[in-house]
Amino acid sequence: MIAKKMIPYVQNNSAIRLMFEEGNRLKAKYGTDKVFDFSLGNPNVPAPEALKEAIIDILNTEEPTKVHGYMSNAGFPEVRQTIAEELNGRFGTKFSGNNLIMTVGAGSGLNVCLKTLLDPGEEVLVFAPYFLEYGAYVRNYDGVLVEVTPNTETFQPNLVDFEAKINEKTKAVIINNPNNPTGVIYSEETIQKMAAILEKKQKEYGHAIYLISDEPYRELAFDGAKVPFVTKYYANTMVVYSYSKSLSLPGERIGYVIIPDEVEDSEGTITAATIANRISGAVNAPSLMQLAVARCADAGADLGFYDKNRKTLYEGLTKCGFTCVKPEGAFYLWMKSPAADEKDFVEAGKKYNILMVPGTSFACPGYVRLAYCVSYETIVNSLPQFEKLAKDMGVA
Secondary structure, three states: OOOOHHHHHOOOOOOOOOOOHHHHHHHHHOOOOOOOOOOOOOOOOOOHHHHHHHHHHHHHHHHHHHHHHOOOOOOHHHHHHHHHHHHHHHOOOOOOOEEEEEEEEEHHHHHHHHHHHHOOOOOEEOOOOOOOOHHHHHHHHOOOEEEEEEOOOOOOOHHHHHHOOOOEEEEEEEEEEEOOOOOOOOHHHHHHHHHHHHHHHHHHHHHEEEEEEOOOOOOOOOOOOOOOOOHHHOOOOOEEEOOOOOOHHHHOOOOEEOOOOOOOOOHHHHHHHHHHHHHEEEEEOHHHHHHHHHHHOOOOOHHHHHHHHHHHHHHHHHHHHOOOOOOOOOOOEEEEEOOOOOHHHHHHHOOEEEEEEHHHOOOOEEEEEEOOOOOOHHHHHHHHHHHHHHHHHOEE
């Protein structure tokens, strides 16, 4: 019999993954071009040519025992130093390679942070809507997830409810910026106010409260928007990053955690996080991909592709009469459901082979998420189907 702790996960399997599987079934039945699958954040853009060239060169020139071998559990020192210097050049930070731990993507990085910080019963705050796996990650270490209610006016964090929910058990806060699922970028003003609240609460309760900034979409910001680099605003910050989105490498599972020197007991925290990286079962991040991304540290996402998709989908849906949050970053569009229960809207969409993810999957009912990291043709061809769906729902 499976562990009792696993039973709720089996019973509430990811709606996103289930929708993805539904998409595969429909594509087999109707053809790929007749199915409009907006369920999964799986980039349709190929990885940069520079990455392919880097991998080939590494395989041809580096010692195989290095390319495919063990290294420090924190990752290759030269890789960490290269990434640290690239970040310093962009954000005016002062990281060294010792401040970075290479991880198996952002999911592993978040688990490393939480394993390092949490004792049983301690609380982690998240802002709804949020990536629901955060709850599983927190419970992995017997922590308690506390949801901050959403601000459905702007989808900036609800700082009034945030401050009210911090207590002596609060150990950490997770933010996701740019945000999945809304595409909203948390502004500098928001981050400054959040930092001030955390500083006040740390003094009130006499212990550190850590801000974990999950930033896999950092490079995806549109219309000149800037994503605040959070270590500048709050000392007890850890940054989690993944190359899954910026370099279109979701299946390669490569990212990092930054633990700045300003973090309380940074040396001990970095040591503990390095050990957490090992004993979580990852041991170390994939060696070949570490070497490859270091050579492409300054490469960015294809913003033009995503921006074209963003504008076409947003303008097409609003023309149909739907109410949407205009995405500022990431590659998701957050749309208000015309049905009281958004799951009914999702089911109605399936009649037209449109696959959307219900907002309850992000702790924010009444909305749906569309991932527009699909082909441009998928978006264009979906719009006539959305028009039919709008008429069915009494929107148009």
